[in-house]
Amino acid sequence: MKLYVGIDLHSNNSVLVIIDKNDKVIYSKRLPNDAQVILGVLAMYKEQIDTIAVESTFNWYWLVDALQAEGYEVRLVNTAAVVVYDGLKYSGDFADARHLAHLLRIDLLPCGYIYPKEPRALRDLARKRAQLVRQKTTQLLSIKNLLMRNLGRDTPSYTIKTWTAEQVAALPLLPEQLLALQANWTVMQALAQQIQAVEAELLRQLKPCKxxxxxxxxxxxxxxxxxxxxxxxxxxxxxxxxxxxxxxxxxxxxxxxSNGKKKGEGNRxxxxxxxxxxxxxxxxxxxxxxxxxxxxxxxxxxxxxxxxxxxxxxxxxxxxxxxxxxxxxxxxxxxxxx
Known part of the structure; x- marks a missing residue:
C-alpha cells in the first residue's frame, strides 16, 4: 500500500503527516528540526512511501537534501500556488500538512524546482556577492550625504573609492564628523575586499562552463x-x-x-x-x-x-x-x- 507524506516546515519544528491511498492518517506528529529524528520516523514506512511533499520555506535546504540522500522522492511545494478551501472554519499545522499529502496523492500538488545541492551553493555565493555590493553602495551613499551636508559639495563616487586613509583624515570636518565618515569608509573598504574575493572564486569555477x-x-x-x-x-x-x-x-x-476590458492583474x-x-x-x-x-x-x-x-x-x-x-x-x- 502506497503512503504519501506531507511536511509543514517551520523554523524550529516540522509537522509530519502520513496518509494512505484512502486519505486515512497513518502518522501525525510535530517533530524537532533534526534530520535524524525525521529520517528515523520515515524509516518505519520507507518501503511503502511513494513521495514526500516539503513546504518551500526559507529553510528547506537541509531537509530536502537529507531526504534525497536517503533515496526518497521529494516534491518541493510552491506554497503560493496551493489553494485551500476558503470556507474552512479551522486551519492549523496538522491540517496543512495533511492537505499537502492529500494534494500529493491526487497529483494536484503545485511544485517548485529543486536546485541541485552543489550548484545551489555556487548560486547562493553569487547572491551573497549581490548582497555585499548593496551594502557597499549603502556605505558609499552615506559618505556622499555626509560630505554634502557638511561641506556643501557632491563628491564623485569614483573619487571616494580611490581615497586613501591619509586623504580621509585630511578632510576639513569636525572630529565627530570625521569619525563617522571613517567608520563608513572602513566598512566600505572591507566589503570591497570581500566582494573581490567572492568574484574571483565565482569566475574561477564558471569560466570552464560553456x-x-x-x-x-x-x-x-x-x-x-x-x-x-x-x-x-x-x-x-x-x-x-x-x-x-x-x-x-x-x-x-x-x-x-474579459471582453476586451482589464479586470485586474496578477502578481507582477x-x-x-x-x-x-x-x-x-x-x-x-x-x-x-x-x-x-x-x-x-x-x-x-x-x-x-x-x-x-x-x-x-x-x-x-x-x-x-x-x-x-x-x-x-x-x-x-x-x-x-x-
Whole structure:
C-alpha cells in the first residue's frame, strides 16, 4: 500500500503527516528540526512511501537534501500556488500538512524546482556577492550625504573609492564628523575586499562552463551578468518554453482581461528578481553598445514610456538567452531584434 507524506516546515519544528491511498492518517506528529529524528520516523514506512511533499520555506535546504540522500522522492511545494478551501472554519499545522499529502496523492500538488545541492551553493555565493555590493553602495551613499551636508559639495563616487586613509583624515570636518565618515569608509573598504574575493572564486569555477561563455557573446552582458543569468537559470530544460523562462525572469506583463476590458492583474513580482535585474542591466548596456538594439529601443520609445521600451529590450535579450542556452549557439543580434 502506497503512503504519501506531507511536511509543514517551520523554523524550529516540522509537522509530519502520513496518509494512505484512502486519505486515512497513518502518522501525525510535530517533530524537532533534526534530520535524524525525521529520517528515523520515515524509516518505519520507507518501503511503502511513494513521495514526500516539503513546504518551500526559507529553510528547506537541509531537509530536502537529507531526504534525497536517503533515496526518497521529494516534491518541493510552491506554497503560493496551493489553494485551500476558503470556507474552512479551522486551519492549523496538522491540517496543512495533511492537505499537502492529500494534494500529493491526487497529483494536484503545485511544485517548485529543486536546485541541485552543489550548484545551489555556487548560486547562493553569487547572491551573497549581490548582497555585499548593496551594502557597499549603502556605505558609499552615506559618505556622499555626509560630505554634502557638511561641506556643501557632491563628491564623485569614483573619487571616494580611490581615497586613501591619509586623504580621509585630511578632510576639513569636525572630529565627530570625521569619525563617522571613517567608520563608513572602513566598512566600505572591507566589503570591497570581500566582494573581490567572492568574484574571483565565482569566475574561477564558471569560466570552464560553456553556458557562461555563450552568454558573454550577448550584447551588454559581461562577466557579472553572465554569471548571474547562468547560475539563476540552472538547467535550461526545466523550462518547457521560452515564454515560461521570460515569465520566470519577470519579463512579461501580468493582467486579467474579459471582453476586451482589464479586470485586474496578477502578481507582477512572481519570478526571479535576480534574473530580472540582470536582463534590465544588460538592456541598459546593450542600448549603448549596439546600434541595432539602440534603433529598436528608439522605435519603442516613440510609442511608449522609456521604462517600457527598456523592458522590451530586456525581454528580447531574455528570449535570445533562452534559445542560446537551449540550442548551444552564440548570440545573433539580427535574429533577436529584426
Amino acid at each position: 553556458d557562461f561563455q555563450l552568454l558573454k557573446t550577448v550584447s551588454g552582458i559581461g562577466d557579472i551578468l553572465s554569471m548571474t543569468i547562468c547560475l539563476e537559470t540552472g538547467d535550461i530544460t526545466r523550462f518547457d518554453s521560452c515564454g515560461n523562462f521570460t515569465s520566470y525572469a519577470r519579463m512579461v506583463t501580468s493582467k486579467r482581461e 513580482k512572481c519570478g526571479n528578481r535576480y534574473l530580472c535585474w540582470a536582463f534590465m542591466e544588460a538592456a541598459h548596456f546593450a542600448i549603448g553598445s549596439d546600434e541595432l538594439i539602440k534603433r529598436f529601443y528608439q522605435r519603442k520609445c516613440a510609442k511608449n514610456l522609456k521604462v517600457v521600451a527598456m523592458k522590451a529590450v530586456a525581454h528580447k535579450l531574455a528570449r535570445a538567452c533562452y534559445n542560446m542556452l537551449k540550442d548551444g549557439v552564440e548570440f545573433d543580434v539580427k535574429r533577436a531584434f529584426n
